Amino acid sequence: MKPAPFHYLAPATVEAAVALLAEHGDEAAVLAGGQSLMPMLALRLTAPAILVDINRIGALERQSIDAAGYSFGALVRHADAWAAVRADDPAHLLARALPHVAHQAIRHRGTICGSLALADPAAELPACAVCLDAEIELAGPAGRRRLTADAFFEGLYTTARRPDELVVGVHVPRLGPDTRFGFDEVARRHGDYAILGLAARALVVDGCIKDCRLVYFGAGARPVVATAAQAALKGAALDDGHAHGRAAAAVMGELAIDPDLRYGATYKRQLATALLKRIIGQWKAPQ
């Protein structure tokens, strides 16, 4: 189980990295934390001719937490992002989600941006990014651009990133003080990719859900926003059981779940409603 041969380049700047991507196009692959790419190389599921290792680009290590929110450069590791967010707001969606991403030794290397760039449909972070209205910053030969997470994720392992672009960072806006987060997933074993998971937030004022966002992962080719369920909950009291029931029914109706090889759509649908119930429970708990 050894990778096919490749050339290895470790540019020191974003510009140099982008230039390499522009030059080599699909022949090149970006190596960030390597926690997904290295297994794919070892299994020869992918065999790029050139590996562009971005770990030498010091500028991508930047991480900032301020009034505007969180910004994570492309080399910010899961473990460091988790620690920073936890210190800032232990109830934050990312603080809840990151411990479910693999195990600590993997979180020491894996990057937030790498996880977004990979766009694994069962991964936690793409769904969180969509839920949080995060913006993904890309650098290409023509300069930089930002895309909302919703626009970034296109399908199974595919994103709006062009082959000559590098994800250089992700920006997570700070949400108002009335925001409540909810996160849960169902996995066979701790640290496994989830069978199904839900990243959520709600704007709760006087015990009433003014607005909410429900984003499932493991449910489709990309993070799935449960818009009908969101609508069912909007305006409802936090303890309005009827509204919860309507939302659950809406989830059942709207999730066109892709069955995977192991878990059928019926089962996943049952999980979807169970997760919704749990998330509403989390919203109720003081945060």
Add this chain to the structure above:
Amino acid sequence: MPDRLLGSTEAQIGASRPRARSRALLAGRGRYLDDINLPRQVHAAFLRSPVPAAVIDRLEVSAAARSPGVVAVLTWADLAPVCQAWRTLSAAFPGLAAPEQTPLANGRVTSVGEPIALVLAASRALAEDAVAAIELDWRERPAVGVATAALAADAPLVHPELGSNLAWRFAAETGDVAAAFASAATVVEERFVFSRHTGVTLEPRGILAAFEPSEGRLEVWASHQMPHQLQLHLGELLELAMSQVRVTASDVGGGFGVKMHVYPDEVAVCAAARLLGRPVKFVADRLESLMSDIHAREHVIEARLAVDAEGRLLAIDAKGVQGIGSHSVFPRSSTVETLMAMRTLGAPYGLAAARAQADVVFQNKAMTGQYRSVGHPIACAVTERLVDMAARARGEDPLAMRRRNYLEPGDGRCRTALGLEVFDLSHVACLDRLEALMGLPALRQSVAARRQAGEVLGLGFAAFVEMTATGSEVYGMAGVPVAAADTIQLAVEPDGSLKASASLSELGQGTDEGLVQVLADAVGVAPERIGLEMGRTASGPHGGGAWASRGAAIGGEAAWHAGRKLRGQILAAAAALLQTPAAALDLVAGCIVDAQRHERITLAALARTVHFAGHEFPQGTLPQLQVAHHYRREADIAIPTNGIQAALVQLCPETGLVRCLQHWVVHDCGRIINPLLAGEQVRGGVVQGIGAALFEHCRYDAQANFLDGSLADYLVPMAMEMPDIAVGHVETLYRGSTLGAKGAGEAGTCAASAAVLNAVNDALAAVGGGRLAEIPLTPPLVLAALNDRSNAG
């Protein structure tokens, strides 16, 4: 009591001692197969079949041979001149279909992962590059995946020349089964589905072979459970005398039955080393091990149990199909699992009648073989589930049901309905001990209270009989060359320390430590004064290795007798030197003492005299400070052990996830040589059983394509999901040996999945859900059962 030391405070036997070897392993100084390298060695990678069944039309290796760093690309045509094909034959299984097997495919393939060609290159990476350059054209043939469909009239044939996919058929019957069921007050029946799983040793299989043409000598290092057996078969297959073949197993990173077979790829590596005259190393990567290590335990069994009005078990009747994959594994045959799965049905109980039948079928899947607790977990799950169902049908406590029906021969011996000879059992004592260990009444109250509070909890039990330390009749009468005896060689070094060599193998179980403890007591020296070597055919005596939980029961006995023999030699030598009757002397802690326990001479001084100043002995005495003892049990085909396990589980009503909260085991393995290590054998075994119950599954699709390529797909039990396991022991000595030890290595695995299966069903019943009789108990299955209200009422 064979000796004053047994049970005394000085005794090593019965002491909890950590393994001496653990210090080196903890420091990262182990020496596993891949840690060994030889000058000029080349690395092997295999082209393996991507499809379950095909005829190979073209196999073109010339481009691969030109790939950088490649030394050779070999096919069966290249190996055939130096290597025999084989068939798995065994008189124990009359009529066993035995298709020919070759180390590399001979024109066709019969399972995904079957080795087709072998690349040898400067590195594994370069070898893999070349594998990708081999040109292979094949015509895919229809394949058989599902075992229950293998005997259908229109089923494709795995081996067309055999005319059928039936490999073997087991049938046994005692008593009047029909009458028992006709007269029964209660009959329960169930259809059980056991999915394939595999051993997943953390260190994958591996082998390093070197051939010295001038001496015709093959030197092999292997991560293997039985180097002596491997030596024998390599000799046979490569037409070398056993004296020309040396096999060494140094540290082995887990075995569990995976590393006790003769694998085609490993034979190919040895043949290649012989052909090339340079060392060849092969270490299976995880993909290769998951697809080509032996799998095990794929059974579908329909079974029923008859119970009379007083709650006495009358008869069991089971009919099964077992899928063994493309071949019956060499040399022991995959059907050993069938035999044990059928013969141990109902084993803890007295039954007047029993019938067991099984069709063993070939499929286009990986071979199956002897995985830890061979066959027993299948029988245990079937039996224990049926007993629970019967208790429930009668509305009584499942433990009361067991207590009433245990087969306990007391001081005598008897046969179970399916023909196992049992004796020295302690079912009732184990059950008493279990109830105490669990604090059962209080635990039941707490379960009831938590259920009231809405938790879905289940408590499950599983009693078992595990047959251990197999004797020579089993393979001997089958005509299969498998050593059931073991030998210990023992000698006194000039400084009075002991040099020992055993035919057993160490895979981490702690057999080495146990043997040293026995030797220390038997001779009368400190364990630290004994250097024991295992796993080397060049210097060690031929013998069994590691299988069927034999370390203590057979190895321990060999060590005891070798030690006593040597002690006799030492005392005789001392007597001659000291001009004292030997009977007046004793050997204690490395000193020869007189009846008053006064030191007469140290063993070190005696040994020095023997080795360097022999002239000091009286004329005509020639002390022999070295012995060998070959131990073979003369009675009893196997030694039964018994025990009971319990599992407490919690089901998540929303997701169907099963959480194991706690597990208990009480086991009777006779004399316990090292309680610390015996307890850990049980715990490790239990977790393998829980893994089988909840997670592990070698999944194939209906066309026999393998789905669980990686360790991300094949789910092994990890720390977070496993419970703490309380272990208790009852010590009923085996009366047929001096030490009275029985096997301890497999009992944990034997009943763990059965206990979890019963616990899950107990939880389901508590909430009026459906029944489950399939492992692994996946969350979708459990959730569906939770929501199944057809049994409610």
Add this chain to the structure above:
Amino acid sequence: MSDLGLETTATLACTVNGEPVRAIVPVRQSLVDWLRHGLGLTGSHVGCEHGVCGACTILVDGRTVRGCLMLAMQVDGLAVETIEGATASGRVVALQAAFRERAALQCGFCTPGMVLTAAELLASEPRPSRARIREAISGNYCRCTGYQAIVDAVAAAGGND
């Protein structure tokens, strides 16, 4: 037989267990393969090569990583520590003693990775709960022990008997 002439290689300089090392490595070689086969540090083991088993756990710049999920080239300029180095420095001696006493290893193949992972936990949380210990080692596969003895040993080494 050397494969270096046949591979795309590069030069790397780093420290391994405190000692400076310069080496030419094939660029596709994983860190754990280089440590094992290039430097003879065979205490780090390979159980899966795809990041799942934890047998290859080592430290890079003081943090545990999967040795199979980094390229050797990636430690250029960094500090690597393996079980051999941790043993020599004495920093895991209490854990090693506890593992031994409690028989928290059988075949020993998972053990170096377990010890380094447990040491990292104890460095940040000297008295972790059993549940926390289980979580911390949840990415390290052990087929032999069933984990309980490992949990006991880590708890004991942390003074949380």
